[in-house]
Every structure is written in C-alpha cells, then in structure tokens.
Amino acid sequence: MNEAEITQIQQDDRQYVMHSWAKQAYVRPTVITKAKGIFFWDERDHKCYDMCSQLVYLNVGHRHPKLLEAFKSVGEIPLAAPAFATAPKSQLARKIVKAAPENMAKVFFTNGGADANDHAVKIARMATGRYKIFSRYRSYHGATFGAGNLTGESRRFLVEPGIPGFVKFETPYLYRETLDFESEEAASAFYLNRLHSQILYEGPDQIAAVFLEPVPGSxxxxxxxxxxxxxxxxxxxxxxxxxxxxxxxxxFGRTGKMFAVQHYPFEPDMITFAKGVTSGYSPLGGVILSRDVAEYFDEHIFLTGLTYSGHTVSAQIGCASMDIYQEENLLENARETGGVLAERLKQLKKFRAVGDVRSIGLFAAVELVKDKETKEPLQAYGMDYGKDPSGLMKKFVALLAEKGFYTYSHESSVIIAPPLIITAEQVNEAMNLFETALREFEENVLFPANTLTVK
Ligand SMILES: Cc1ncc(COP(=O)(O)O)c(C=O)c1O
Structure with a gap:
C-alpha cells in the first residue's frame, strides 16, 4: 500500500464512516497495511503484537492460509436462503454441537453476538411462556436493543427506558468486594443467597431465563x-x-476449553456464540439449544428468523476455522501459553499501578489503580469513550501501542487476549513490551518523582 492509497483511505474514512463508541471529530483510525499471524503493521510500517485478536475474535491469527483457501472455495457453493439445507451449514452445526457440552442438540445461526442474545431471549420466552429475564451488572451482551438491555453497565443507558421485566443482579467481583470472605466458596454462597432472594421477590414462575457470561470479558x-x-x-x-x-x-478456545462452561461441572440450557466460530473472518453468531429446549420446538412453531441465518459463506468459513482449532491443537496451546501469560501477570503485581491481574487460558485483564492501598481505580466507572478528563487509561493504551503491544481497555482494565496461535516466546516478548510501557507510564505520567511538593 503506498502513501497516496493510505491517505485516500483515511480521508474517505473521516468523511464517510461512522465509528462505534466515539466522538467522530476525534477519530483517527490506524490503517492496517499488512498482517500475518499474531502481528499487523500500521501505516508507518510499525509492527504490532495483536494482543486482543482485534476484538477478541481472530483466534487463528491474521491471514491464516487455510481460511484464505476456504474463501476461494465458497465460490463453488450456491448461496441459499435459511429454508434450504447446505453442506456448510449442516456440517458447521454438527461440529458445534459435538464440541459443546453433552446436553446440547441444535444450533440457530445469527449474524453476530448481539442478535444471538436477542434470539436467546425470544427462545427462552417461547419455551417457558414466562417473560422476565435476569442478567448481571458488569456484563456486556451487545449493542442491539435487546442485548443492550441485557447489558449491565453504562453501554445500556442509551437504550433506556428499557424492556420491562429485565432484572439485574450482581456479578461476584472479589477484588472490589468490601466484605471479607474466608473462602471462594463462602463468597459464592453469599452471592447465590442474594440471587436466590431476588428470584423469590421477582416471582420465580415469571422468570424465563438467567443470562450470564461465565467469565465476564470486556x-x-x-x-x-x-x-x-x-x-x-x-x-x-x-x-x-x-x-x-x-x-x-x-x-471457541479462548479460555483453554472449547467453551468456558466446560471448565465447570454443569450444563447450561443455551449457549450464545459469535466471534471465534469463524475467527472473525466472516460475520456469524448463533444460539446452541439443549436437547430439552430444542425438543420443545418439535411441536411448537419456532417463531423467529433472519435472512442470513446459516449464511453459506460464513458457515463455510466457520467449518474451516473449527478444523484449524483441532488440527493445530489451539485449545492445548491456549492452556500452555496461558500458563506462561499467568506467570507474567503475577510478576506485574510488583508495579504500583497494578491492583489486580486475572486470567484463564489466553483471556486476561490487568486492573490499574491510582493507589494500591485504597484501590482507587485509575478511571472512575462510566468514564470510557473519552469522558475521563484525565485520559489516563487512554494514555496508557496509546503508550502500549507505541511500544508495539496493541490492545484496548474498558474502565480500568487492560484486556489481553492474543490469537490462540501465539507461542510462549511471543507471550514473553509481548509482556516485556507491556512492562516497559508500564514502567514509563508510572515514571512519566502516574507517579513522576518531580511532582512531590515540598511544603
Ligand atoms: C460477551 C459478549 N456478548 C455479546 C457481544 C456482542 O457481539 P456482537 O458485537 O457480535 O454483536 C460481545 C461483543 O464483544 C460480547 O463480548
């Protein structure tokens, strides 16, 4: 890509493209000029470790040859509306059900994550005849009206007043819990008691579903x-x-198992998915229904649908993406390199600005604080998207990118979720960049020695 082409892209983008979650006048998007594996290069030919897999979807990495090949083969398959059976759709549904918990039976395909959640709400209401929907604070379920109403943080506010019967309950967040529990089990008992009480007070026979991210991500x-x-x-x-x-x-492997629920001894009634199913190479999402829920619709009309449900191109890409998980042992790699990442995260605790670190597989967050003792967050709640006048989180994330560590943050947490193909060596290289950025940020921005005032 030459300079003139890059300038044209940027000009057209500024003039014609609306960007998510931003004041448009301040948007200055990077142009990715080339990419391979866990790396991409920007318009200055600056090499970046993609440490958030774009938006936590590029699990097989950039420009995977098998996926590029799969795109070539889609030309041979006729496009077909949802009422038709196609090889990619039926094969992908089978692959997903086989990889899911044992009780799962069928898949309804959607275009992405938010509409998967919207459909799960509809399915739960149809299957139970009830209308109330529980979901948690500190959750993100998508930006459509339905998924926005499920969401338990400030990204919900714009869709309020919301849908009657949508009730929120607390997510256990032990780092910021003011009560002292003697064990994790004791903490669970506390939060479960509160949930139980909310269920009773809302009327259990009116509640269709409880929604949750097994591990809240963003x-x-x-x-x-x-x-x-x-x-x-x-x-x-x-x-x-x-x-x-x-x-x-x-x-799709982010936590080291195909689905995060497979770390635990229970089975949900439905699972919603998107992102990793195609590694983001083509938009696709869906709802996996348990045998019991699926069977309900044997004799009841499944009264919903989408033009692109099970879209042939996306389903074909999904099949290729799922094959790569198996052929390249990506789940095993996520567990192994996730162990290396966990060790590096532990070492970050020596920094004054690091309040907490959390990870499972290749899914991690570093929570930053202004003060370790008081746990004062680096950024107050609801201050994302340029609202924080100090701009501290933004500055840190920009410094990371400058060092070649590309990721994003939400509130005071920096998300680390590299492609599942990353090697142990690359985890260490990237985390060295993270430490360098953090050291500079502490010394030059957060705790500069020369700001001590002498009275
Ligand atoms: C847990 C979760 N649910 C739903 C969504 C929404 O997915 P989409 O943006 O594909 O609609 C996201 C997006 O990040 C997510 O993280």
Missing part, C-alpha cells in the same frame, strides 16, 4: 469464585428457569 475478565456457576445452575433448575451462557467472547 468488564475485566472476572473469574467466578468456586461453586458459583454451579450454584446458579442449581437455582435455575429448582425454579424451571433457563440458564443461558453468553460465550460470544469466551467460546
């Missing part, structure tokens, strides 16, 4: 305490409520 990779998810399952089963796990971010 809200800071909040690992559930021991026994918590199983406890939610037990409460749902007791009251005939469907448990729906949003695995849009955690699914």
């Amino acid at each position: 809200n800071g990779v909040l690992i559930p305490p021991k026994g918590y998810l199983e406890g939610v399952r037990e409460l749902c089963s007791r009251y005939g409520i469907l448990m729906i796990c949003d695995e849009v971010m955690t699914g």
